[in-house]
Amino acid sequence: MELKSKRRDPLGELDIFDPDTGSMVRRGLGANRANASPEALSVLADETIWALGQEVSFGQAVAQGILSIIQQSPTCLQTYRTGVRTAGAKGPTLGRLMAIHLVPVLTADHTRIRHLFCKAFEVMEKAGAYTLTKPLEALDRILHGGDHRSAEIYLSLLCTAFSREMPYNRRQQLAALLPKAAFQYAPAKRPWQLSQLERVMRVDDRLALALMTGMDKGLDLLSALALSRFVSQGLERCEPDRQRAEKFFALESRSGRSVFDELQVAASFCQVQPQLNRYLQARTGRKLTVRLVSALSMRGGDTPFDSGGTFSDRKHIYLPNEVERFETKTDNVRVYKCLARFEAGLHEFGTFRFDLERALELCRENQQCFLLPDPAQSGIQPSVAVSDLERFFNLFPEPLLAEDLFLIFEHGRIRHLLEQSYPGLVSTCLPMFQQEARMLLSKGLNRQALIPIYARIACGLSPEDSERELSGESRLVRKTAELFDTAMQRRVPTAETSGELVAASYAVVNTQLDPCRRAAGIRSYQPLQTPFLRRIRPDLHQISGLRIERLARSIKMHLADRGIHIYASVLRDYLESRRGELGTRDIEKILRDPKNYTNKARTARQPICRDRVDVALQAVAFGTDTESELPAAQHSNCPAFWYPEWDCRLGDYLSDHARVLECAVEGHASKFYESTLIRYAGLVQQIRSVFELLKPQGLKWYRRWIEGDEFDYHQLLDFALDRRAGRTPSERLYIKRLKALRDVAVLLLVDLSRSTANAVAGSDTSVLNVEKEAIVLFSEALQVVGDRYAIAGFSGAGRLGVEYFQIKDFSDPLDDDVRCRINAMAPRRNTRMGAAIRHAASRLSAETCRVKLLIMLGDGFPNDLNYKKTYAVEDTRRAIAELRAQGVHVHAITVNMNPANASHLDELFGDIHHNLITDVTDLPDRLWRIYGALTR
């Protein structure tokens, strides 16, 4: 009997039982088959066959499970077997869950987790098998991330939660929310966040649900201690009144909010983002905004700085997710502000305008002791993706050291320039950087020998401060600082000056650092650690502007071929400011300034001939838009209207080019309108009173009437005077108050493009939903003031399919139909603005009011198939101009747009005819105000 079992072929048996599973197992085993013990194989086959006997999916899960742990110890296999058997005895569904989720638990090899898992499984199974699926999936993911501590607490939380008595609905809710929460929390904070959740759960599950809501609203920003204090305070409130505590935890009560505000010390990116963006726009006047470091897709994680820190590319300053460096929130917000302010300096003072050619010329002029090879002599055309700065660093034997030195001198240069232009900025922000630098200094120097130099030059620490901690290197620090100070005094320093300083100091620093490094036993170069991990990332900057770079290099090359030598950085700047288009006249302008010539040109002294420039520019090919036109959507039974479109390339109209289809809107009933009114009850009240006030203003006084409400004293006086003078007095002695007709017709044209479906930052509602709320309030306001108004939406795809949705016509009363149609407004496709405006104009022209107004509400620029950029902007501008010529006032409101693009809105609508509302949630409060101001 025994002999027989030894010769047994378990996999063969499995094949006979179920060939599909058998082949799956063979595939899964693959190369491991030789390593797997015969016992393990027979367990695999036996258990799988047993499970297959119950249900196919159960059997396959078991097979998969055993395959994943087949390399583990026999005890482990035994535990798995027992676990699955016990669960499987209660039914294949439970068995399958166990078969799947026991695997990561066993792989984690952690006794307590295993124990807790069994307990939790039992508890949840009792509570109802439906509670198992999602929570266990989340456990898998946590364990997969290697976070054993969180897994432990999470399991214990599950035990506590599901051993409580509660109604079915709530249990279901918990089964959905607990795993979601556990996975959402940041791994670093997850353990203590979950344990606080458990603490609350022990008291009351409803409170735990409230706490999870609160976490979504910002409680996750609290530190461990702060969260624990918050929970304690909440639990104290629970004693007398559970509902109060619920509101407290969900941050719905005022006391909850205020305790949270008190305890919160971390500043989060979302809180400071709009503020910083506005600041950067004002400060630099460029398209520069802040962005999360995590928004940057990592490319291989080549340096430790990819995981955090502060740096810039062409359009963004990357900042950390949250700052919790200091004890108060104000200080942490200040960290963000200081970082943004200093980083803005890099953009303002041209760090990324570094020109390799110019830097090398500068080095040679000043006879730098370090001899740099001339990259031009190598004859290799460098890749466009490699920036001038990187190419410069690569000239040195140790590029990373050169990069760090550049960082030191460049940050020093920016500090120097900031001190001159913005003394207030430096006096408020620099101390913070100095404090950080001191902290880094005190941490020990063996690994980071450049820190004292950084502290001295970039942070401006006094010699005493930066040299206190070191003895041997103080001479190096002093010498480098002297070198830097002299360079800063010489003239206005540029990024190339920093490059020159790198070349001047590289050799000395390298020889001094070498013994240091050897003493510490470090072979490879360790990059410098700066306060708040600030770095200069020329690579990112380069990648975000490849098109410009390619053009600049190509123009430079073609010009050089024709004997015209100018710096690439000059071309780059021009191209950037002209949005990638450069003409002969621009080049001529560049050529007029001798500073733009390279040394080569100065020696060659060739006269510049316009023809050569022209030929060079022609040689540079520009890309064209090649998108094909899609067939227009099928709208067979909508009334169609044809409109011309302005083609700026032709300088003429294309007649009957765009077809506008007036689509019927199927309204659908919902509580949206009413709930908006309720949500904004306070505001609605205010709107009503403000617009009531607008109305009496419309009650005009008419003087010199024959009959009226009261005497006009001016006229009475004249009457008396005339009588005395013997003239016939006028009988027009009265003032009459008449309701002046606010003879206004307004059409609100709403852009329903796809982008309006985007979620509003920090909430789960969409841009369009907020717009709709604004429309509700707007209608309320107009209802009060009594102006004639219409609401319409537009979208579409292609020139033949522009859709125009009539939500409310001028003559429609604001009834349930209209309300339903407002509800039904939904994001559609593109934005062919010109045609929609022309159609709106035809609607408005039918109105007889004296003042006609078109308000456009949108979230971006016109964009459709073959309707892009300049073409689209020009056509829209044209359409607006046509309207203005007809005496219709046009005003645009743009929401949710990056303020950096706002200058283009001036081009589109004219600088006083539009409003930009960066934060769309302000719209409901702003729309009616803007209308009020427009018709004041």
Next chain:
Amino acid sequence: MAETSAAETDGYRIDREPFYLPAGDELKLFQAACDARLPVMLKGPTGCGKTRFVEYMAYRLARPLITVSCHEDLFASDLIGRYLLKGDETVWVDGPLTRAVRLGAICYLDEIVEARKDTTVVIHPLTDHRRYLHIERKGEMLRAHPDFLMVISYNPGYQSVLKDLKQSTRQRFVSLEFGYPDPEKETRIVANEGGVDLQVAARLVSLAGKIRRIRDQGLMEGASTRLLIYAAKLVHHQTPQREACRTAISLPLTDDRRLQETLNDLIDDYFAGDGTEIKTA
């Protein structure tokens, strides 16, 4: 036309040369318009120097200047004049416009769009080739003094569509456009008017430049030169610089707290650490 006596015009003469730095060729243009007896419209944002320019021109041309600030309740009779009782006599009293027409003064109607539409119509015959003023109550047709000049100011940034200038009014004027002066000139203006040194003035001007960049973030208009001068004056009167800027620039410009914070951040870039720490609410 009778020569006007010196006594009549005394009150309207500008005795001391007002400080004005020309930004372009507006002096020449104004002079030319004046010689050709063409009415002038000054367009520009608030506080950029329109009124000062008129004062300066009045001084240069040695003409009396009569200024009327327009408002909603300004009637034609307020401009033209009316009869008054003096004892048993009825006496005609000229309004500012009539006075200017008689004296050959410059009549400056500030913020003309604020006036009632029917009021603006009375200036029509004065502002074309006819150059007369019809005084209905007296039945007088008053021919304008050869030196009479009509100047109006108008702020296009004023957004109400109901208060736009009528074409019939617009097209009676030649227009000079005013903007904020370039930084170097603005610095000299702020230093001179506000009584601060050039360095502080330069910082104020640079600050204003930054604020003007975010006009469309909710500011109706950017920081005007006038506000900068106010800030400078406060500094001149021993107010710490940062506080002066907040009081004279950030608070008047907007009521929006978030926007104020940005403005204060910008102010801090230049003026923080001048010895005053201000508690922010």
